[in-house]
Amino acid sequence: MSVEILQYAEQLxxxxxxxxxxxxEAMEVAIETASRKKYGANKNIKAHFDNKAGVFRISQLREVxxxxxxxxxxxxxxxxxxxxxxxxxxxxxxxxxIAQELPTIEFGRIAAQTAKQVIVQKVREAERTxxxxxxxxxxxxxxxxxxxxxxxxxxxxDLGRASAFLPHEHQLPREHYRQGDxxxxxxHEVRDVTRGPQIILSRTEPLMVTRLFEMEVPExxxxxxxxxxxxxxxxxxxxxxxxxxxxxxxxxxxxxGIRGSRVQGVVTELQxxxxxxxxxxxxxxxxxxxxLAPAEVAKVVVDEEDRNIRVVVANDQLSLxxxxxxxxxxxxxxxxxxxxxxxxxxxxxxxxxxEFQALTREFMEQLDLDEDVAGALVHEGFSSLEEVAxxxxxxxxxxxxFDEEIAQxxxxxxxxxxxxxxxxxEERKAExxxxxxxxxxxxxxxxxxxxxxxxxxxxxxxxxxxxxxELLEATGALLTTASAEALILEARKQAGWFDHEGKxxxxxxxxxxxxx
Numbered sequence: 146m147s148v149e150i151l152q153y154a155e156q157l158x159x160x161x162x163x164x165x166x167x168x169x170e171a172m173e174v175a176i177e178t179a180s181r182k183k184y185g186a187n188k189n190i191k192a193h194f195d196n197k198a199g200v201f202r203i204s205q206l207r208e209v210x211x212x213x214x215x216x217x218x219x220x221x222x223x224x225x226x227x228x229x230x231x232x233x234x235x236x237x238x239x240x241x242x243i244a245q246e247l248p249t250i251e252f253g254r255i256a257a258q259t260a261k262q263v264i265v266q267k268v269r270e271a272e273r274t275x276x277x278x279x280x281x282x283x284x285x286x287x288x289x290x291x292x293x294x295x296x297x298x299x300x301x302x303d304l305g306r307a308s309a310f311l312p313h314e315h316q317l318p319r320e321h322y323r324q325g326d327x328x329x330x331x332x333h334e335v336r337d338v339t340r341g342p343q344i345i346l347s348r349t350e351p352l353m354v355t356r357l358f359e360m361e362v363p364e365x366x367x368x369x370x371x372x373x374x375x376x377x378x379x380x381x382x383x384x385x386x387x388x389x390x391x392x393x394x395x396x397x398x399x400x401x402g403i404r405g406s407r408v409q410g411v412v413t414e415l416q417x418x419x420x421x422x423x424x425x426x427x428x429x430x431x432x433x434x435x436x437l438a439p440a441e442v443a444k445v446v447v448d449e450e451d452r453n454i455r456v457v458v459a460n461d462q463l464s465l466x467x468x469x470x471x472x473x474x475x476x477x478x479x480x481x482x483x484x485x486x487x488x489x490x491x492x493x494x495x496x497x498x499x500e501f502q503a504l505t506r507e508f509m510e511q512l513d514l515d516e517d518v519a520g521a522l523v524h525e526g527f528s529s530l531e532e533v534a535x536x537x538x539x540x541x542x543x544x545x546x547f548d549e550e551i552a553q554x555x556x557x558x559x560x561x562x563x564x565x566x567x568x569x570x571e572e573r574k575a576e577x578x579x580x581x582x583x584x585x586x587x588x589x590x591x592x593x594x595x596x597x598x599x600x601x602x603x604x605x606x607x608x609x610x611x612x613x614x615e616l617l618e619a620t621g622a623l624l625t626t627a628s629a630e631a632l633i634l635e636a637r638k639q640a641g642w643f644d645h646e647g648k649x650x651x652x653x654x655x656x657x658x659x660x661x
Contacts, residue, residue: 163271169194171267176201184247187222191244204244209237276307277342281335287356288346292326302328307344315347317380320416329414331356349379354420357411358385364399371396373425376479380418382468384436384476386425397422421476429454429483436477440466443490451625453484457493504528512558521546522555534559570595580604582639588632593623609636 158165176192180203184190189206207225210217218224230237237243290302290309300311300322311330322328330346331353337343347353355372364370365387374386387396400422401408408420421439426432433454434442444457458466466487467474478485488496501523508519511530525544527533533541533555542552570591574584577598582605584594600619602608608616616629624632637643 163268163275167271168268171271173201174267176203180247185222187220189223190247203247205247206242206244209239209241209243211239273341277335277337280307280332280342280344284332284335285352285356286332287329287353287360288332289327289329292322292324292328294324295322300328302330302346304344307342309344309346311346311348315345315349317348317416317418319380320348348415349377351375351377351383354383354385354411354415357414358400358407361407361410362400362402364389364394364396369394370399374480374482376476378472378476380416382419382421382472382476383415384421384423384480386423386432386436386480388425397424423480429481432481433477433483433485436480437466437473437485440473442466444493448625450627451484452482452627453486455486455488455493457488457490460489460491463487463489508533511562512555514555518551518555530559530563534563567591574598578603583608583636586632586635586639588628588635590623593620596620596623605636605640608633609640609642 155165158168173192177190180190191204193202195202209230210224211227213226225243230243233243290304293301293303298313302309330348331350333347334345354375359365369391370387370389372385372387377383389396423435430445430447440462442456446455474485504523505519508522538552542549573595579594579598613629
């Protein structure tokens, strides 16, 4: 009998992919359940498998109490008086448990059925736990399976030990599967639910492209070539950025393979999805130019503060750079992490002319100059009165057509205008009763503080309460998104919203000095 039990336990463990000890434990629970039916449900019965003897031993556990008259004594099924316990174990003391071995029972039909149900339930629970642990560790990896059935465009996949679910929204457009088809997918999510592990698959995840290239390109698997970023429009087009950790290895060539053999394997698996392989660069301008391939870029203007890049292309390259339904520029933006604005050379030229004319008119009005002199300042790169007011005199006088007298006059006019503007701003701030603490905020100019006060935002707490989009709306073009976020954060710090540990301060929302 013992040999049969061990053989059955080992066979069941192999079939279900669990440890033999788990099956033995399930059998122990089953025997305990069946034994209670014979000896009484109130008895504390424990079953234990003796590995040496190869048999199950059944014991009744009873807690030792002072006497049968004590409050702790409930019944003879669960408790034993100290006097009786000492007969069984001379070292017994109150609080100990005395184990008395019971005769092994002969399972009747009902008891055997009950034991079988308990074993099946326990083994099933252990199997679920084992499957969950296995697949939670494989999350983010590829798996192969077979389509079991298709219901309402959702696919149920047999993975061998487990079943998985491929929702319609995680399938590629234009691909169709039937029962019995082989399928490869990405483990998107693993949930531990009552009826067993629920494995959610995906064929639209950007990381699936990475995993496929790791299988096709040995250099990626070995770490010689690294995939730095992936952007994907599932079923249509993907862009991957790669770099080489070995100067002698071309990362793009390694991924393409001889006559495109490596990339073609990935394209075939993804139902013909087009894949652009781009060399990664730490230089944002160069990276964006690479990402917009196959379009050719004529010029880029980088705004690092707002993470925006303006790309200038020839007229015949515009549609190629944007792509169908904006696909190319959208994927390039996702790949690089920069917002990309694309304009033609003609639009860029017109923009430069418009900007030149606007600055020229501004200098003409502020410094009372004629168009030629104002135009000469703009042509030399001057874009603000501060630059004119504080540039060294010899540099200003070195401009073609200027001399020392003209340079001195320009500096004087610029400084006078700045002083007059400062006085007017102070008067306006006093009139609007702008909070002095608001004015002292780093990055908050007079123009911004006045614009805010005119919209009823004249106190430090008023600014701290704003959301980023509200501040941008109130200030117009005076702030970028990044500077607006920084300004609000600083206002909240100054208003005492946070203490030195970054937690909410006691004086949050109250006027006065911030917490120290």
